[in-house]
Amino acid sequence: MISACTSSYDxxxxxxxxxxxxxxHIYGGLHHVRWVRCTSSRNVASQTKQSSMNATPVxxxxxxxxxxxxxxxxxxxxxxxxxxxxxxGFLGPNGSGKTTTLSLLLGLLKNQRGTIEILGKDLQHHRxxxxxxxxxxxESPSLYHHLTAKENLEVxxxxxxxxxxxxxEVLTMAGLSDTGKKTIKQFSLGMKQRLSLALxxxxxxxxxxxxxxxxxxxxAGILELRSLIRKLNEEExxxxxxxxxxxxxxxxxxxxxxxxxxxxxxxxxSLETLHQLQQKQSLVQLNTSDNLRAWAVLxxxxxxxxxxxxxxxxxxxxxxxxxxxxxxxxxxDVYDLHPRKQTLETIFMDLTTG
Amino acid sequence: MTxxxxxxxxxxxxNRTSVIYLMGIAAFIIPLVQFFDYGSPYPGNPVNxxxxxxxxxxxxxxxxxxxxxxVLASTLLMQMEVKxxxxxxxxxxxxxFFHILLAKFMVLQGLAMAFLLIFNVYTAMSAGxxxxxxxxxxLAYLDRWPELLKLNLLAYGSTFGISGLCFWxxxxxxxxxxxxxxxxxxxxxxxxxxxxxxxxxxxxxFGLPFTIVSKKYEHEHLLHQxxxxxxxxxxxxxxxxxxxxxxxxxxxxxxKR
Numbered sequence: 001m002i003s004a005c006t007s008s009y010d011x012x013x014x015x016x017x018x019x020x021x022x023x024x025h026i027y028g029g030l031h032h033v034r035w036v037r038c039t040s041s042r043n044v045a046s047q048t049k050q051s052s053m054n055a056t057p058v059x060x061x062x063x064x065x066x067x068x069x070x071x072x073x074x075x076x077x078x079x080x081x082x083x084x085x086x087x088x089g090f091l092g093p094n095g096s097g098k099t100t101t102l103s104l105l106l107g108l109l110k111n112q113r114g115t116i117e118i119l120g121k122d123l124q125h126h127r128x129x130x131x132x133x134x135x136x137x138x139e140s141p142s143l144y145h146h147l148t149a150k151e152n153l154e155v156x157x158x159x160x161x162x163x164x165x166x167x168x169e170v171l172t173m174a175g176l177s178d179t180g181k182k183t184i185k186q187f188s189l190g191m192k193q194r195l196s197l198a199l200x201x202x203x204x205x206x207x208x209x210x211x212x213x214x215x216x217x218x219x220a221g222i223l224e225l226r227s228l229i230r231k232l233n234e235e236e237x238x239x240x241x242x243x244x245x246x247x248x249x250x251x252x253x254x255x256x257x258x259x260x261x262x263x264x265x266x267x268x269x270s271l272e273t274l275h276q277l278q279q280k281q282s283l284v285q286l287n288t289s290d291n292l293r294a295w296a297v298l299x300x301x302x303x304x305x306x307x308x309x310x311x312x313x314x315x316x317x318x319x320x321x322x323x324x325x326x327x328x329x330x331x332x333d334v335y336d337l338h339p340r341k342q343t344l345e346t347i348f349m350d351l352t353t354g
Numbered sequence: 355m356t357x358x359x360x361x362x363x364x365x366x367x368x369n370r371t372s373v374i375y376l377m378g379i380a381a382f383i384i385p386l387v388q389f390f391d392y393g394s395p396y397p398g399n400p401v402n403x404x405x406x407x408x409x410x411x412x413x414x415x416x417x418x419x420x421x422x423x424x425v426l427a428s429t430l431l432m433q434m435e436v437k438x439x440x441x442x443x444x445x446x447x448x449x450x451f452f453h454i455l456l457a458k459f460m461v462l463q464g465l466a467m468a469f470l471l472i473f474n475v476y477t478a479m480s481a482g483x484x485x486x487x488x489x490x491x492x493l494a495y496l497d498r499w500p501e502l503l504k505l506n507l508l509a510y511g512s513t514f515g516i517s518g519l520c521f522w523x524x525x526x527x528x529x530x531x532x533x534x535x536x537x538x539x540x541x542x543x544x545x546x547x548x549x550x551x552x553x554x555x556x557x558x559x560f561g562l563p564f565t566i567v568s569k570k571y572e573h574e575h576l577l578h579q580x581x582x583x584x585x586x587x588x589x590x591x592x593x594x595x596x597x598x599x600x601x602x603x604x605x606x607x608x609x610k611r
Contacts, residue, residue: 106446132448142443155366158359
């Protein structure tokens with residue numbers, strides 16, 4: 001099957017709407033945001049021209065679902081799309097399904113429904129070929145504690161067809177070339193994490209999947225990791241899929257974001273789209289002498305009438321002043337005017353709370 | 355991505371693990387006990403230490419030590435992945451499920467052969483010391499190497515089925531205790547079956563090593579060896595399908611992956 005993900009599209013998955021009136025403004029405001037899905041080769045023709053202009057997707061999943069036990073949906077209809085050369089931040093609170101998704105992408109779990117394409121090939125039928133170009137770090141480090149750092153890499157060196165020079169290179173890159181005969185059980189968590197990253201880099205991967213990579217790292221280690229990720233992305237063109245539950249951490253590295261909550265994608269798009277969302281989501285809450293008339297007056301501002309209040313989205317504080325002036329000019333008394341500026345963190349919280 | 359790479363990877367992992375120490379220590383027990391238990395050559399039948407050691411020693415080794423070695427070693431090999439949380443890294447590497455399991459199974463067989471070899475070395479050393487002590491001709495027995503080789507092969511062949519069964523138990527269990535407990539219980543059942551002279555003991559996987567030391571079955575060695583190898587392959591096959599089908603659909607097993 002030929003990959004035909006339309007990677008330039010942004011995705012907003014409505015899913016469960018935690019704050020429907022509030023999010024109505026977002027949906028209304030983001031006309032360019034739409035669903036994305038992998039299309040079969042039959043549908044390719046019409047999109048070929050457009051697709052060829054877009055970056056090739058490295059990961060493209062279509063409607064994957066997973067249940068650990070019957071009746072408990074861990075993942076529902078996950079459409080994930082990671083463009084080549086991007087740093088994709090996969091966000092969600094603990095237990096939202098990030099690790100399960102990554103495990104499915106690496107073939108660690110049996111795919112129950114939907115399709116997974118990685119590097120343009122179906123994972124089920126080209127598992128070994130795909131995995132030879134993918135590095136991974138899933139949850140805690142997977143290292144043999146009775147072996148040294150070098151021996152741990154040596155275990156996988158020939159499997160990945162890497163040279164001894166490459167082994168030394170990644171060991172140096174991880175800052176562990178001087179650990180000598182020290183076994184892993186004597187390593188700190190940060191050192192283990194760095195060695196795991198070295199292991200993930202061993203095959204010179206085209207794609208790196210990192211699950212909570214900053215776990216156990218000190219602030220200096222986090223900064224180092226961040227700059228290493230950026231460097232590898234810019235200089236070697238490695239695509240990254242990084243999962244985390246901390247938005248601020250991912251925000252500093254990623255250029256595309258996916259947010260998952262309770263096994264459903266809540267958002268997928270560029271960081272800019274998320275920033276736009278942030279602006280669109282800023283609302284001014286109003287209470288006037290006649291809310292119905294105020295609503296009619298403020299319709300051009302996409303005002304919405306709620307039970308007791310009137311909410312109006314705004315992008316900058318000058319707009320709030322304008323709204324107030326319009327109301328006063330229309331002989332409406334303003335009893336309450338409360339601007340609520342949204343941050344990325346609050347958007348994330350809105351998207352990931354029931 | 356070849357099988358050789360998978361095999362090398364598995365052998366590298368067992369460096370400095372407890373299974374290596376287990377092998378070195380367990381192989382030493384029988385020769386040590388026999389060394390102190392020897393006393394002196396029987397008057398009127400001056401067989402040397404070599405004869406005595408091999409006849410007695412191999413019986414215990416094949417029937418007790420080798421089966422229990424498989425119970426412990428196969429569990430330790432799998433627990434190495436579980437304890438180090440390393441299964442996911444193994445499975446995310448470009449190896450087929452078949453190569454992963456076959457490499458592990460080969461390592462288990464390699465360890466068993468090393469165990470046999472170490473046991474032979476220890477035994478020869480102990481017997482040699484005894485022979486020197488009593489002025490017996492140790493070197494005269496060296497030309498009986500085909501007999502020794504046959505004994506080794508029979509011991510290994512008769513426990514191959516046990517290795518397959520223990521391997522399967524270890525693969526399917528994330529727990530350390532369960533495969534050991536089941537393996538040990540199955541071995542105890544064999545002892546009980548021998549006690550009650552169960553007529554089908556030669557078909558019971560844990561009873562097969564008994565056939566190499568029993569006069570009753572001395573003309574059926576080939577049959578029992580083949581049966582043991584058949585058991586080994588069957589249990590390995592079950593282990594593989596169970597392992598692979600947990601991770602991929604049946605139809606994709608036949609494709610080049």
